[in-house]
Amino acid sequence: MFNPILQNSYSYGTTNYELNTEFSNATKDNNVDEQAIVLLRYARDNWSTKFSYVNDSSAIIDTIDVEMQDITQDDFVEIYIVIDTNVLISYLSALKDLVSILHSSDRSRMPIVLLIPGIVVAELDYQKNCKREIAFESRKASEWLAKEISNGQGIVKGQAYSQTLLPSGDWRQRVGLSNDELILDCSKYFTRIKQKDVRLCTSDNNLVIQAAANANDLFSRDASAAILRPTLTWDCHQMLQQVIPGYIQPSMHALGRDPQKGTRRVLYHYDKMTGDNSVPRMDMDMDMDTIIESPSPLQRRDYLHQCIVSELQDHIRRIVEKATRLQEQRRKNESRYSRANSLFTGSLPTEEDWIQGWAIRDCLRYLIKILPPKLSRGEPFEEGDASSLADFLSLPGEKGARPGREWSKNDWGRELMKVSRLAQDYEYEGLDSNTLHNYEYRILTAFM
DSSP states (O other): OOOOOOOSEEEETTEEEEOOOSSOOIIIIIOOOHHHHHHHHHHHHHHTTTOOTTTTOOHHHHHHHHHTSOOGGGTTOOEEEEEOHHHHHHSHHHHHHHHHHHHTSOTTTSOEEEEEOHHHHHHHHHHTTSSSTTHHHHHHHHHHHHHHHHTSOSSEEEOOTTOSOSTTSSTTOOTTOOHHHHHHHHHHHHHHTSOOEEEEEOOOHHHHHHHHHTHHHHOSSOHHHHEEOOOTTOOHHHHHHHHSTTOOOOBTTBSSSOGGGTOOOOEEOOOTTTOOOSSEEOOTTOOTTOOOOOOOHHHHHHHHHHHHHHHHHHHHHHHHHHHHHHHHHHHHHOOTTSOGGGSOOSOOOOHHHHHHOOOHHHHHHHHHHTOOTTTOOSSOOOHHHHHHHHHHTOOTTSTTOOOGGGSOHHHHHHHHHHHHHHHHHTTOTTSOHHHHHHHHHHHHHHTO
16 A cells, blocks of 8 residues: 555656546545556556466466356346456455445345456456565455455456457457456446446546446446546445445444344345335335434444454464564574573464464464564563453454444554554564554544
């Protein structure tokens, strides 16, 4: 991730890449991750016809081709959201949250699939192996895609080789076409051939311009509704509100009031014939006085806590993986004359440990005990510091877990800084300043 900046353009080589267009002011209104967008734009403009990375890409594309050959089992799914590379890189957490919601929802009432064009998978695979600023984010997105596409749930799908309108019948055989045009071809295929309500989610101005200019040919609705553009604070609920106008962000008790008060859930109904999904449909046993309530500030705080903790737990486990490598290196470098207590003598996590899942409390205890002296900054972690951080990073059902509403704003900030310090101590790059600022902003808004 990169710090939001106010530049209007970037230069690479002899080409100047503008950020602003007549369609939107990306730097001031959307505040999207501009450097990632520009780096990807540069790659598309300069590498799309010079490298064979599509044909040499990872096995994910071949997996997609098998998975997508037959989609008759999800004919009821009407909304296909085409996800661009820049969204996967800059808004992966929001996409993960969205997929989690879709997993727990009635698919016939929230009929959404995230569709990944083949060229987007190829771009991610290429970028993750480059020594560029977005390589780390590309690897995370690529790993997540591989897991979601292969799990058979059908919420995240990819474009099969043959799902194209190109004369060659294979999107990889795209002589003369740019990557942007391949993404639009994917959109057009699912609109025309599969009769889906296709939306395009991208932060790239060039792609937005092309899509808007050809909206009648690409989508079954006008460009303003078919093209989704993320903002800095964009999350899964904003996307659902854009796609399903009647959607209301759920509280911890899903939609409606607390079940203890007797209010039943309202389920959204997508009309296949008209595309109308703005009017909620009642269950047959729903009382007529049933209403939908927006979540309270305390409920929003609980939900935000679960989202942030889920992300931070993933970062902590990645730090542990790096710490394990550091510890092994220290073992190799340690002289036989060194003091025995200079090394952590506990067991190192094995692959089986990760499969079974180390508790976050165990991970923190491990990190603090083997903290490399040369890397540590500031005062050493105390047992109480680790204990309160473990409580904060525990999800419902885990030992010591408390809902977000029970932590003060100062508590949130203090525990977040502890995680930041661990990342610095182990020189972990996954939690950079921009990611932390984003967390701080989300926490600040939760207490407004």
